[in-house]
């Protein structure tokens with residue numbers, strides 16, 4: 195038998211494949227759809243203090259090998275997700291994950307405190323969506339990251355991790371890892387969409403989405419190699435002390451296998467879930483199990499992080 199169970203922040207997951215926070219995790223009906231699927235956890239949409247409508251439409255588009263979005267954090271406000279976590283926890287036997295994306299330090303503190311009294315199993319702190327008009331991507335501002343993580347560490351009584359934007363320069367990996375290591379961060383999720391891409395339709399001579407002159411976060415296969423590099427680098431920098439969750443372009447068991455080889459303890463599925471629906475989780479899990487069988491790996495720790503070298 196092949197075992198693809200894992201732990202994130204010491205929370206047991208029956209499989210290492212679950213949903214990423216995203217556009218289809220907003221309402222209770224959407225979350226119950228994930229609960230009924232083979233996703234091993236239920237990750238909820240990033241929430242803010244107040245409910246938000248989000249950016250003007252069209253704000254999401256499927257691309258041949260991925261997606262572009264500038265949703266602008268449409269969500270029902272944190273109180274709804276505290277309530278949903280109670281309902282989901284009662285009705286389904288799988289971990290519930292909150293995603294917090296407060297607009298200010300004070301908002302984040304209030305939201306984290308509210309989830310302390312909820313049944314969520316762990317929390318993904320998402321300090322910076324690339325799509326909030328007028329706000330920078332927080333993960334690129336090390337001082338602000340430090341300030342936010344300090345405040346959140348104090349407010350949060352649940353295990354928490356941080357969703358990171360992609361980094362492209364070796365010094366930036368080291369800088370952000372140094373900040374993260376100062377706080378009781380249990381995992382990092384790599385990567386958020388690659389911010390501020392532009393997709394143009396040559397027929398109409400217009401961008402595909404409306405907000406920010408057409409600029410939005412790129413997801414799917416286009417970002418897999420950047421995601422793998424981020425997973426690998428943080429896996430090495432954290433030395434197994436902080437779990438790494440991989441996300442970015444996972445459509446198949448081979449994709450998941452590559453992320454685990456790079457060092458991921460689990461993988462999340464975002465764009466592929468939007469495009470393929472809830473059967474994607476079982477597909478990726480079964481394909482991963484088949485690869486492991488062929489290679490005679492019995493559990494994830496047999497190969498996790500064990501990327502070989504060319505010499």
Ligand code: DHB
Pocket residue numbers: 240263264265266267268295320322323324325326386387411
């Ligand atoms: C949104 C996009 C993101 O990439 C993210 O991490 C959070 C929110 C959004 O536009 O809603």
